Amino acid sequence: MSKRLILVLLSTAATAAAAPALAQGKPSPWSVGKALDAPEGLTVSGSVRLRYEVIDGQPRPGFNDRDDLINLRTTLFGEYRKGPIRLGAELYDSRVWEDDAGAPVGTNEVNTLELVQAYVAADFDSPFAARGKASVQAGRFTLNLGSRRLVAADDYRNTTNGYTGLRVDAALPAGAKATGIWVMPQVRLPDDAPSLRDSQVEWDRESDDLVLWGGLVSRPRTVGDAMLEASYFHLEERDAAGRPTRDRALDTFGLRVIRDPAPGKLDYEIEVIGQTGQISASTSQTAATLDVEAGFLHADVGYSFNTAWKPRLSFEVDYASGDDGDVRYGRFDTLFGMRRADLAPAGLYNAVGRANIATPGVRLEITPDPRLDALVAYRGLWLASASDSFSTTGVRDATGDSGRYAGQQVEGRVRYWLVPDALRGEVSAVLLDKAGVLDDATNAPRNGDAAYISLNLTALF
Numbered sequence: 253m254s255k256r257l258i259l260v261l262l263s264t265a266a267t268a269a270a271a272p273a274l275a276q277g278k279p280s281p282w283s284v285g286k287a288l289d290a291p292e293g294l295t296v297s298g299s300v301r302l303r304y305e306v307i308d309g310q311p312r313p314g315f316n317d318r319d320d321l322i323n324l325r326t327t328l329f330g331e332y333r334k335g336p337i338r339l340g341a342e343l344y345d346s347r348v349w350e351d352d353a354g355a356p357v358g359t360n361e362v363n364t365l366e367l368v369q370a371y372v373a374a375d376f377d378s379p380f381a382a383r384g385k386a387s388v389q390a391g392r393f394t395l396n397l398g399s400r401r402l403v404a405a406d407d408y409r410n411t412t413n414g415y416t417g418l419r420v421d422a423a424l425p426a427g428a429k430a431t432g433i434w435v436m437p438q439v440r441l442p443d444d445a446p447s448l449r450d451s452q453v454e455w456d457r458e459s460d461d462l463v464l465w466g467g468l469v470s471r472p473r474t475v476g477d478a479m480l481e482a483s484y485f486h487l488e489e490r491d492a493a494g495r496p497t498r499d500r501a502l503d504t505f506g507l508r509v510i511r512d513p514a515p516g517k518l519d520y521e522i523e524v525i526g527q528t529g530q531i532s533a534s535t536s537q538t539a540a541t542l543d544v545e546a547g548f549l550h551a552d553v554g555y556s557f558n559t560a561w562k563p564r565l566s567f568e569v570d571y572a573s574g575d576d577g578d579v580r581y582g583r584f585d586t587l588f589g590m591r592r593a594d595l596a597p598a599g600l601y602n603a604v605g606r607a608n609i610a611t612p613g614v615r616l617e618i619t620p621d622p623r624l625d626a627l628v629a630y631r632g633l634w635l636a637s638a639s640d641s642f643s644t645t646g647v648r649d650a651t652g653d654s655g656r657y658a659g660q661q662v663e664g665r666v667r668y669w670l671v672p673d674a675l676r677g678e679v680s681a682v683l684l685d686k687a688g689v690l691d692d693a694t695n696a697p698r699n700g701d702a703a704y705i706s707l708n709l710t711a712l713f
Contacts, residue, residue, distance in 0.1 A: 291332075298328040301710040303410070307600040309702035311684060312645050316354040317699040319600055323348050323361060323410045329369070336376060342369035342394075346411045347451050356600060359440035361410045362448045366456055368414040368438070369393050379422075389419040392438070392458075397431060398468050398483055399508055399523055401550070401589040401606065408592040409599070414438040416458040432467035436460060437588060439495075461492040464587070468506075478511040478520070487529075487587060496535035502544060502585060503529050516558040519566075523550045531581050542581040546573045548606060550594065554615075562619040567612075570594060574608030574637030583608055583640060595631075596663060597680055601704040604661060605644035610634040611661075623669040633658040635689060642689055649693040657688035678708040 306320040324347050331340035344366050351357040371391030379386040394405035395415050405412045417435030424430060436458035442448060466485035474480035483506040489497050508523040525548040532539040554566030575583040586606040595611070596604040604611075613631035635642050638652035662685075667678045684690075684702035 293333040294330065295333075296328075296330045298713045299326070299710060301325045301708060303599075303706055303708045305600050305704070305706035307702065307704045309684070309686075309700045310356075310600070310697060311603045311647065311686060311690060311702045312356065313647060313695045313697055315356045316352065317697060319352065319355050320350060321348055321355060321357070321361070321600055322350050323599070325410050336374050338371075338373040338375070340369055340371050340373065340393075341367060344368045344412060348410065351449055356602065357445075357448060359411060359443050359448070360598060360602070362451060363411040363440045363456070364451045365453045366414070366440075367392065368412060368456075383425055385423040387421045389421075390417070392416045393419065395419070395433065395435070395588075397433075398470075398481055398506070399510075399521075399550075400593070401523065401548070402483070402485060402504060402506065402525070402587045403433075403464070404588060404590040406590050406592075406598070408590075408597055411440060413588050414456065415464070426471065427473070428469065428471040430467065430469040434465040435463070437462055437464055459492065461490050461495075461497075463488045466504075475509050476511075478509050481508040481510070482506065483508075485587065487585075491537070496537070497532075498535055498539075499530075499532045499541075500585065501529045502527055502531070502587075504585075504587065513554060513556045513564055515556050515562070518553065518555050520553045521550065524548070525584075527584060533581075543579070544582075545580040546582050546584040548572045548584050548586075552615075560620070564615075564617045566615045566617075568594075568615060569610075569612040570606070571610045571636060572606045572608060574635060574640035576637040577639055582637065596661065596682055597704065597706065599704075599706060601682055601702070603643065603645045603684065603702070604631075604633070607643055608636050608640045609643045610636050610656075623672060624667070626664070626666045628664045629662070631661045631663075633661060638689075645690070647690055647693050647696045649689050654689040654692040658690050659687040660685040674712055676710050676712075678710070679705070680708070681705045 303323040308318045310317050310319065326345045327342060329342040331338055344363060346363045348357055348361050369392050371389050371393045373387060373389040375387045377385055392414055394412060395403050396405055397403040415435035415437050420432045422430045438456040438458050440456050441454040442452055464485060464487050468481055468483035470479055470481035472479045485504045487500055487502045489500040491497050504525060504527045506523060506525040510521040511519045513519040527544060527546040529544045530541050531544055533542055549571045552566050552568035554564050556564040572584040573582050575581055584607055589606060591598060591605045611631045611633050613629055615627060615629040617627040619625045635656045635658060638656045639650055641648035642658050662683045665680045667676060669676045682704040686701050690696050
């Protein structure tokens with residue numbers, strides 16, 4: 253492992269050595285618009301993120317107890333604007349190294365040379381003689397909607413979520429905003445282990461076998477000085493050749509109230525999501541069809557102190573229902589939502605997500621200066637249903653005899669801009685004190701508590 257760490261540190265040092273040139277505003281080879289004297293209206297940007305991560309005491313069964321991995325994610329984005337029309341494209345290249353047999357490497361880590369975005373868009377002022385603005389986007393694109401708990405382009409993960417279809421946005425009177433989508437979420441390919449480990453290139457698949465449609469509407473200063481947001485999404489899934497599914501047909505309704513943080517003031521956020529529909533009991537073609545009745549709650553209240561380090565202290569709780577084996581299926585499906593901002597990192601850890609979990613916690617965030625920020629968070633971990641698998645670990649006691657308690661999680665993160673807006677370093681760490689079902693379930697790994705750390709260096713161009 254020492255050689256791998258040396259490799260990462262050398263790469264980090266090489267990138268950091270270029271920082272003075274970036275800081276002095278010297279031309280970057282990525283500045284295509286200037287280098288090629290491109291026409292007015294063309295913008296080009298990109299990023300490179302190098303990550304070294306290691307875990308000891310892996311909480312998910314079926315993987316190595318101890319593992320480390322080198323991740324590299326490279327993106328290149330370009331958009332050309334002519335009047336109200338925009339043409340955009342973005343290339344993602346996500347790869348890993350040192351992925352030993354038994355490492356949890358899949359399409360969350362590897363997706364090579366993928367054109368995640370390729371779209372045409374149009375922006376309109378006062379559409380249909382009405383006040384406000386509107387835009388229409390068609391093709392391949394990424395999405396970050398509302399709280400991002402249902403539809404997001406995951407950023408911490410080495411790969412992202414892409415969608416193909418149509419998006420419409422409208423800015424309405426009184427500050428109201430609305431977004432509607434009809435998209436086919438991209439299925440990342442290849443997805444077999446040999447191809448992934450060889451970083452083979454294959455075009456991601458979109459089809460009407462997997463469709464997501466719906467939208468949200470929001471209005472500021474509706475509940476006192478807080479924003480009110482309502483959302484609805486429908487997911488329709490069916491089997492494709494060689495790809496059996498659970499035939500999800502889910503209706504997901506959400507309501508969110510949020511008051512943004514401000515110095516010297518209380519802030520809060522409450523989001524309630526209900527989920528109904530149908531799902532197959534398994535991927536078998538003869539599996540029974542189950543009615544779905546699931547739900548999710550996020551609530552937090554915080555206070556930002558008006559001092560030099562801008563500390564914000566918040567108390568929060570997240571609850572996502574699990575399945576108790578009753579007539580109705582009760583495990584909440586977060587669709588295409590992110591997890592990092594609320595719960596824990598993905599990557600080699602990837603153990604705590606928005607499914608079968610009840611977790612109260614406390615979080616402290618500080619920003620000593622514009623270049624440095626840090627957070628530390630503590631969570632207690634319980635299962636919403638004792639007989640369902642705990643969150644995204646796969647650890648399950650079908651009898652429920654191990655109870656609902658799963659342990660405690662402590663998370664920390666420090667980020668620092670080595671070169672403002674150009675080069676940032678990040679250290680993230682998680683300690684998981686396993687207890688209850690994570691110790692006692694039949695398939696729980698007997699490897700002690702879990703410790704995870706990642707070292708990240710991101711260059712923006």
